[in-house]
Amino acid sequence: MRTIRPLFLATTLLVTVCGGAPAQDLGDRTGAIPAAALSGPPDARDWSGEDGASGHPLMTAAAIRQAAADFPGCLERLWPQASRRGLSRAAFERLTAPLSPDLRIMDLLDSQPEFTKAVWDYLDVLVNETRIAKGRAMLEKYRATFEAVERAYGVDRFTIAAIWGVETNYGAIGGDRPVLRATATLACVGRRQRYFSDEFLAALDILNRGDVPAGRLIGSWAGAFGPTQFMPTAFKRYAVDFDNDGRRDVIDSMPDLIASTANNLKKIGWASGQTWGYEVVIPANFDFRLADQHRSMTVAEWERHGIGRPDGKPLPHPGNSAFLLVPAGVQGPGFLMLPNFKAIMRYNPAEAYALAIGHLADRLRGAGPFAQSWPRYERVLTRAERLELQQLLERHGFEVGEPDGRLGLKTRDALRDFQSRIGHVPDGFASADVLERLRRR
Numbered sequence: 001m002r003t004i005r006p007l008f009l010a011t012t013l014l015v016t017v018c019g020g021a022p023a024q025d026l027g028d029r030t031g032a033i034p035a036a037a038l039s040g041p042p043d044a045r046d047w048s049g050e051d052g053a054s055g056h057p058l059m060t061a062a063a064i065r066q067a068a069a070d071f072p073g074c075l076e077r078l079w080p081q082a083s084r085r086g087l088s089r090a091a092f093e094r095l096t097a098p099l100s101p102d103l104r105i106m107d108l109l110d111s112q113p114e115f116t117k118a119v120w121d122y123l124d125v126l127v128n129e130t131r132i133a134k135g136r137a138m139l140e141k142y143r144a145t146f147e148a149v150e151r152a153y154g155v156d157r158f159t160i161a162a163i164w165g166v167e168t169n170y171g172a173i174g175g176d177r178p179v180l181r182a183t184a185t186l187a188c189v190g191r192r193q194r195y196f197s198d199e200f201l202a203a204l205d206i207l208n209r210g211d212v213p214a215g216r217l218i219g220s221w222a223g224a225f226g227p228t229q230f231m232p233t234a235f236k237r238y239a240v241d242f243d244n245d246g247r248r249d250v251i252d253s254m255p256d257l258i259a260s261t262a263n264n265l266k267k268i269g270w271a272s273g274q275t276w277g278y279e280v281v282i283p284a285n286f287d288f289r290l291a292d293q294h295r296s297m298t299v300a301e302w303e304r305h306g307i308g309r310p311d312g313k314p315l316p317h318p319g320n321s322a323f324l325l326v327p328a329g330v331q332g333p334g335f336l337m338l339p340n341f342k343a344i345m346r347y348n349p350a351e352a353y354a355l356a357i358g359h360l361a362d363r364l365r366g367a368g369p370f371a372q373s374w375p376r377y378e379r380v381l382t383r384a385e386r387l388e389l390q391q392l393l394e395r396h397g398f399e400v401g402e403p404d405g406r407l408g409l410k411t412r413d414a415l416r417d418f419q420s421r422i423g424h425v426p427d428g429f430a431s432a433d434v435l436e437r438l439r440r441r
């Protein structure tokens with residue numbers, strides 16, 4: 001699976017969850033939304049020629065031009081590592097000779113979208129009747145394969161189908177850049193060269209072994225490919241040849257695709273026979289500081305804090321460990337998250353992403369929509385407002401780290417402290433109202 005999220009589009013690819021937008025910086029796992037899953041304006045093809053927004057010294061226009069000029073030299077310096085991976089000199093030359101850098105990727109690497117999606121808007125796009133119907137059709141069409149994979153790996157078929165649906169709308173969209181060129185560009189130009197050297201070398205290895213033909217190894221600008229968007233190194237770790245034809249083809253072989261995705265989930269901690277979590281109702285006067293992915297309690301302990309299901313039925317598996325997520329604060333639904341939710345988040349640490357996967361899986365299985373409504377009247381803060389919120393919190397003595405416009409866990413905690421001080425429910429949700437209160441102080 002991919003370990004890095006492409007940000008194809010300039011806007012609307014990120015979500016604000018619990019006041020904390022998942023990082024939009026390209027860390028090893030970014031928490032950004034799979035661009036292929038959402039619609040948006042077409043991607044420009046040419047590099048802007050401008051300095052990157054990150055301010056990183058390797059992202060200035062001059063540094064990018066200089067690195068691009070040295071592209072052949074850079075590839076040559078990667079030859080010893082390719083050789084250690086078993087490539088012949090002839091294969092290395094054949095695969096690298098046609099390559100040139102795709103500098104448009106530098107704009108995408110440093111894009112800082114001004115607008116983000118609210119968690120409910122994100123769920124509307126990714127978990128709707130069309131995607132549910134299509135997922136059920138896929139489960140029916142490949143029923144025998146899903147059954148065999150479930151037996152072999154113990155990973156719930158609905159979750160695999162949900163990943164497929166969320167990542168690429170079941171393979172309908174998945175990027176149009178050759179993976180070798182994209183990863184070569186990122187390995188030689190810009191601020192993520194070390195990370196992408198491994199991805200480039202893995203992509204070379206995939207082509208050298210013939211698992212996937214070069215003309216089919218097409219994907220996102222960050223090198224993720226196939227209907228469930230494997231990164232090259234994740235492919236190396238998790239892909240399996242389930243149809244026994246001697247190749248691991250996660251693009252065109254449905255048995256390989258479904259089994260490889262299951263194997264990936266299993267290897268990152270999927271617990272067989274368990275679900276991901278439950279929608280819950282949070283009682284009045286609840287201590288929202290307990291809603292934190294680092295504070296796990298047993299389901300029974302959560303029940304003692306007044307947490308229960310919307311239909312009043314008892315929560316199953318009272319001894320299981322769970323954490324509480326309240327993506328939209330006190331005005332929205334709560335979710336008790338079991339270990340499998342963390343497994344999905346290991347795949348991509350965006351809470352809204354994992355919630356979309358879990359919810360789509362439940363809908364594919366036949367469950368209904370969430371019982372509680374979202375605060376759709378809330379406006380999501382712009383990047384400038386998020387930055388201002390952090391600066392105001394800092395000015396009032398709350399610890400937010402370096403203000404960067406990204407509302408992470410530290411900002412969420414600072415926001416909770418501020419909410420407590422002014423007598424509000426400390427849910428950490430970055431609303432327009434709380435920003436206004438900060439401005440007036």
Ligand SMILES: [Ca+2]
Nearest residue numbers: 241243245247
């Ligand atoms: Ca195969």
